[in-house]
């Protein structure tokens with residue numbers, strides 16, 4: 274088995290137990306552990322912390338060391354990001370797109386990786402490297418559900434995690450697609466709620482969306 278196959282398979286195993294991955298921006302490292310504990314206690318244990326704040330790596334380290342959360346690092350755009358995210362304790366990496374250098378670095382480090390692909394060629398290039406689990410970003414502006422349905426015909430072996438414009442009102446439509454393994458987004462733990470330390474609202478969001486997923490709560 275090649276490393277690329279292995280990092281993609283491990284990624285599939287990670288997202289399969291998730292279905293919804295909260296995408297999180299942490300501005301204050303002190304918020305990292307209470308936030309992760311809130312998410313786990315309410316029912317979501319696979320999360321992505323984006324490297325878009327100065328404290329993101331420190332936040333990943335705190336969560337990895339002090340909670341049972343499976344924490345990934347998002348918005349990886351350089352090999353340096355990959356190395357630092359892994360070193361901080363991230364269990365997987367996510368990129369909005371991909372470059373050969375990023376894919377090679379994740380393969381060399383045997384680091385589970387979810388690179389983004391939107392065009393058929395981007396998807397085919399990743400599949401050629403053995404990566405069959407892809408982020409689809411930005412999902413809504415890129416064509417959303419009709420696009421993913423169309424791509425299923427010629428590329429049935431690929432699976433996706435759509436993010437970007439996914440929210441409470443449309444995530445079930447995405448999850449109902451055969452080629453969608455999970456969805457991700459910021460609607461579960463919005464940055465404002467994190468900064469306000471409004472754990473109650475975040476906990477409510479998790480429980481509400483899991484109830485929608487499980488068919489216990491209907492919103493449409």
Ligand code: 3PG
Pocket residue numbers: 296323347410436437438439457458459460
């Ligand atoms: C991402 O990194 O995938 C997006 O920033 C998430 O997009 P959203 O804010 O529309 O959920």
